[in-house]
Amino acid sequence: MNKNKAVKDPYGWSSSSIVNILKKREYLGHTLNFKTRKHFKDKKSHYVDESEWTVFENTHEAIIDQETFDNVQRIRGNVKRYPDGWGIVHPLTGLMYCADCGGKMYVHRTYNGKRIPQYTCSRYSKVPVGTLCPTQHRINAEVVMTLVADTLRAIAEYSRSDREGFIRAVQEAQDEQQTADITRKRKLLATAQRRAGELEKLMCRIYEDNVLGRLPDARYMALDAQYAKEQDALAGEITKLEKAVGSYEKSRKLADKFIALIDKYEGFSNITTTMLNEFVEKILVHERDRKGSQDTTQEVEIYFNFVGKYVPPTMQAASLTPEEQEAIRKREERRDKLHQAYLRRKASGRQQEYDRQYSERRKARIEADKAAIRTEDMAKGIFVYSGTFPKPEPQKAGALAQVAV
Secondary structure: OOOOOOOOOOOOOOHHHHHHHHOOHHHHOOEEEOOEEEOOOOOOEEEOOHHHOEEEOOOOOOOOOHHHHHHHHHHHOOOOOOOOOOOOOOOOOOOEEEOOOOOEEEEEOOEOOEOOOEEEEOOOOOOOOOOOOOOOOOEEHHHHHHHHHHHHHHHHHHHHHOHHHHHHHHHHHHHHHHHHHHHHHHHHHHHHHHHHHHHHHHHHHHHHHHHOOOOOHHHHHHHHHHHHHHHHHHHHHHHHHHHHHHHHHHHOOOHHHHHHHHHHOOOOOOOOHHHHHHHEEEEEEOOOOOOOOOOOOOOEEEEEOOOEEOOOHHHOOOOOOHHHHHHHHHHHHHHHHHHHHHHHHHHHOHHHHHHHHHHHHHHHHHHHHHHHHHHHHHHHOOOOOHHHOOOOOOOOHHHHHHHHO
8 A cells, every 4th residue: 555645445446456366376375476577678577478487385374275266267267247238147157068069158148039048059150150060059048057956956965865875976976987088097107107117227228338338429329319308208298197197086085075065055946156166067068859849858967066977866867667668759759740741841832831921920029029128128228229229310411511510
């Protein structure tokens, strides 16, 4: 604080000050040095890339834990909206991804003249439409919110009724997801470590041969450079593999953190943005099993922080009875017959007139509903379309000259 200048409100922090506090890694107990460097031209300090900083970890007492810090950065990394823009950010924004192309899913708040927030794949709408992703993967946001709440509620009930069984189930789910990959990495690590030991013996041997005169100097220099290059490459690979294997072993102990997070909340009837980012890592949305059908199934994968993809036993798919399978078969068969009849009407031309009349009625209804929504939003001051401004009347040259005078 400047002691020579009076401050009207010393506790009235601006938004930039709050942002600077939220992203400060020093609060984790670390010391960050060499964040700036003087330029040789103007002799002034300039900020450098974060990859060039020097970080000294655990140098002082932390006032925030790593999980909370990461959660805050994830929330801040989502899309920003201003108070006078399109309203607040939907809680699922930044967590929804397309299962086929991996692109982010964006929310649309008005569909068919109704306030139904729906998420669609962002890569589908890139011009030309449908090339980066074949379909929209459209899904209602409320459906996903309900699914997340039900899943968390089922996990909480299962963890409280059988804590040991829950921990065992989570670890088994982690093993199933990572066993194949971690087994391959462990084999690669063992091979690299064995080869590194062999190289050390070879370098000692050629050094002795060179000293004893059994290996010429030129040959020794070539072999030594070759072995040293391979040794450096192996060292980097071993470090990377050891880090991956170590993180896997550490992840097996994260069930306790997830349980502590579950116990933190009494119920999950009201899911907030903070809760979603605390629990959910990402949500993958698949395309509907039957495109264009309102009564169909759609797979949604929820990946949780600390434990990954986990489905509680009460929400796992149950086997269908023969009667239920027969009912599903008959329903699908009826849909196929209706669709074939529609294709025949379309080929004969009888369907075109009906489609034209229906489209006109539907378009008029949707435009009327959208106009009502726009009027309501403009009354609240949320946004104003530039097209709604009155167009100026064209003026003649004489009138313009008169106005100028």
